[in-house]
Amino acid sequence: MRRLAAVLALLALAPRAGAAADDAAGRRPGAEMVRLPAGTYRPLYGRPGDAPTAVAAFRLDRDAATRGEFLAFVRERPEWRRGAVRPLFADRRGYLADWAGDLDAGDATDRRRPVTGVSWFAAKAYCAWRGKRLPTVHEWEYAAAASATRRDAGREPWFVQDLLTRYTTRPRPLPALPAGAGNLYGVRGLHGLAWEWTADFNSVLVSDDSRGVGARDHDLFCASAAVGATDPGNYPAFLRYALRAGLTGRAAVETLGVRCAA
Amino acid sequence: MPTAAPRPVSLPPLAAAAALAAGAILASATLTGCSIGSAEAAERAEGAVPRLRPTPADAIVGEERAVLTAAPNVPPPITRAHATKVIVELETTEEVKRLADGVSYTFWTFGGEVPGKFIRVREGDQVEFHLKNHAHSTVPHNIDLHAVTGPGGGAAATLTLPGGESVFTFAAMNPGLYVYHCAVSPVPMHIANGMYGMILVEPKGGLPKVDREFYVMQSEFYAKPGAAAGAPHTLDMERGAAEQPTHVVFNGSVGALTGDRALQAKVGERVRLFVGNGGPNLVSSFHVIGEVFDHVYGEGGTMVTQKNVQTTLIPAGGSGIVEFGVEKPGTLVLVDHSIFRAFNKGALAMLNVTGEDAPRVYAQNKGLPMAAH
Numbered sequence: 001m002r003r004l005a006a007v008l009a010l011l012a013l014a015p016r017a018g019a020a021a022d023d024a025a026g027r028r029p030g031a032e033m034v035r036l037p038a039g040t041y042r043p044l045y046g047r048p049g050d051a052p053t054a055v056a057a058f059r060l061d062r063d064a065a066t067r068g069e070f071l072a073f074v075r076e077r078p079e080w081r082r083g084a085v086r087p088l089f090a091d092r093r094g095y096l097a098d099w100a101g102d103l104d105a106g107d108a109t110d111r112r113r114p115v116t117g118v119s120w121f122a123a124k125a126y127c128a129w130r131g132k133r134l135p136t137v138h139e140w141e142y143a144a145a146a147s148a149t150r151r152d153a154g155r156e157p158w159f160v161q162d163l164l165t166r167y168t169t170r171p172r173p174l175p176a177l178p179a180g181a182g183n184l185y186g187v188r189g190l191h192g193l194a195w196e197w198t199a200d201f202n203s204v205l206v207s208d209d210s211r212g213v214g215a216r217d218h219d220l221f222c223a224s225a226a227v228g229a230t231d232p233g234n235y236p237a238f239l240r241y242a243l244r245a246g247l248t249g250r251a252a253v254e255t256l257g258v259r260c261a262a
Numbered sequence: 263m264p265t266a267a268p269r270p271v272s273l274p275p276l277a278a279a280a281a282l283a284a285g286a287i288l289a290s291a292t293l294t295g296c297s298i299g300s301a302e303a304a305e306r307a308e309g310a311v312p313r314l315r316p317t318p319a320d321a322i323v324g325e326e327r328a329v330l331t332a333a334p335n336v337p338p339p340i341t342r343a344h345a346t347k348v349i350v351e352l353e354t355t356e357e358v359k360r361l362a363d364g365v366s367y368t369f370w371t372f373g374g375e376v377p378g379k380f381i382r383v384r385e386g387d388q389v390e391f392h393l394k395n396h397a398h399s400t401v402p403h404n405i406d407l408h409a410v411t412g413p414g415g416g417a418a419a420t421l422t423l424p425g426g427e428s429v430f431t432f433a434a435m436n437p438g439l440y441v442y443h444c445a446v447s448p449v450p451m452h453i454a455n456g457m458y459g460m461i462l463v464e465p466k467g468g469l470p471k472v473d474r475e476f477y478v479m480q481s482e483f484y485a486k487p488g489a490a491a492g493a494p495h496t497l498d499m500e501r502g503a504a505e506q507p508t509h510v511v512f513n514g515s516v517g518a519l520t521g522d523r524a525l526q527a528k529v530g531e532r533v534r535l536f537v538g539n540g541g542p543n544l545v546s547s548f549h550v551i552g553e554v555f556d557h558v559y560g561e562g563g564t565m566v567t568q569k570n571v572q573t574t575l576i577p578a579g580g581s582g583i584v585e586f587g588v589e590k591p592g593t594l595v596l597v598d599h600s601i602f603r604a605f606n607k608g609a610l611a612m613l614n615v616t617g618e619d620a621p622r623v624y625a626q627n628k629g630l631p632m633a634a635h
Contacts, residue, residue, distance in 0.1 A: 160499055168455070169496060243401055254397045254424060
């Protein structure tokens with residue numbers, strides 16, 4: 001039985017004929033990681049005059065995890081199947097809600113779409129299963145601040161506008177991967193597809209009522225961070241932080257997926 | 263404020279007295295239940311604020327589900343003479359709809375419509391508000407109803423993930439016409455994308471009877487064309503920040519209330535407009551061409567603040583109620599009299615009045631042929 005599961009997992013992981021856009025090395029989109037060099041960036045929330053936040057070098061999946069990859073995971077780890085997952089770890093109303101069954105992630109094209117409707121617990125377990133981990137908020141934002149040509153494009157009006165447009169006109173259903181042009185680091189689809197989990201999504205809390213910026217004390221998790229935006233024009237970042245503020249570890253949202261780091 | 267902890271030392275004498283009185287009322291409420299007598303005394307005190315008065319007349323009797331209407335329709339007047347528990351259900355959605363001819367826009371909505379569905383409750387009602395966010399939404403949403411007394415006007419209790427639902431209750435303490443809107447960060451974007459509507463808290467005893475009531479809400483859009491031809495427009499960040507809209511509209515799109523969709527009334531009828539302004543930026547100089555407002559309830563309050571008004575200001579995030587009789591057949595034109603907005607950007611709606619001609623009210627005696635209506 002175990003062996004069968006392993007074979008099935010291998011089948012699910014194997015490159016599919018439909019995945020014509022696999023990279024030159026013939027690897028699956030989700031398997032490949034890119035290395036991001038150490039650097040600094042200026043987070044949305046911080047005190048004026050704070051030094052930029054340092055981010056150590058790390059690796060990040062070039063593409064988001066696909067349904068097919070997540071299927072391989074739940075085949076091997078039945079406790080994360082839709083019908084078996086513990087409600088403490090995933091809100092069952094949303095968990096893999098667009099799958100047809102516990103082990104039915106759709107046809108070959110569907111299985112190349114980004115997986116969404118996964119809880120933080122499931123996303124974390126998935127990355128661990130891959131021998132990886134979830135990126136931190138700082139890592140994710142650092143990677144996401146890059147345009148195709150610049151490391152820190154977060155304050156460039158055209159980049160802000162481009163992200164706003166992408167966020168509000170996301171395709172449904174999400175496209176099969178790989179999709180989206182790579183940014184400077186070669187990371188694809190960070191902005192045009194689904195939101196993505198981070199390890200410490202709740203470390204910076206945005207007020208649920210956004211107009212009192214800086215007026216409230218939110219050091220539930222992040223003892224040092226006084227909340228106050230450094231860049232009120234960075235609406236895309238506000239959208240991301242607002243989503244994070246609404247999340248709990250068991251939340252399973254149809255527009256939220258996962259990408260692993262290492 | 264009587265609701266604050268009494269700190270008589272730091273307050274001027276009157277406020278201190280009020281605070282003490284409120285404290286005493288609070289104490290008596292806690293210990294013995296509310297004494298009507300002392301509550302009324304406090305109400306008469308200078309600077310008193312509206313409070314819940316759990317008198318027998320305000321007992322919550324029964325329960326009903328609010329009937330919400332899409333603009334320009336308004337739910338029927340409330341006829342019951344008692345307060346009740348009202349269940350309001352509203353869902354936030356994100357959808358592509360027409361903004362103007364040849365321009366589609368990715369709207370964020372309350373109830374699938376811009377402006378959001380009209381809610382009508384009665385002063386004293388206990389409102390149980392269910393806010394759902396559609397599973398396909400990109401972002402979380404919440405609701406700040408200006409009629410609500412409490413943190414964020416409800417926003418603090420209703421941050422709702424896509425696919426989720428929040429429920430909160432509030433007492434409709436202050437009668438009047440109020441705007442509601444989404445207040446999730448970044449709030450200007452949520453409002454600029456269409457997330458506003460209105461709630462009427464009808465005063466006890468209701469509003470004076472009229473023949474027609476309409477829901478008209480102005481707002482403006484900052485539309486940037488999509489990259490591909492025919493792709494929906496989205497918020498233009500630079501225009502929004504510069505307060506330079508591409509479209510200024512009544513009821514969510516250019517022409518929403520013109521032609522076949524014009525408002526209708528008959529000669530001799532009295533008309534009431536519930537006028538709101540979602541903004542996000544502009545203040546409206548609301549005017550009806552060919553009519554004078556007999557009554558204006560300034561800023562959506564419960565008192566007729568002025569009679570015989572030509573143009574009334576509707577603040578962003580605010581409202582006004584205007585009433586007038588229609589005495590002459592023809593088309594009345596609703597505009598924002600900041601007139602480039604009407605002529606160039608869409609801030610124009612129509613009210614068609616039909617019925618018997620009234621030459622004594624208005625007649626052309628000499629000149630070019632009158633435009634046909």
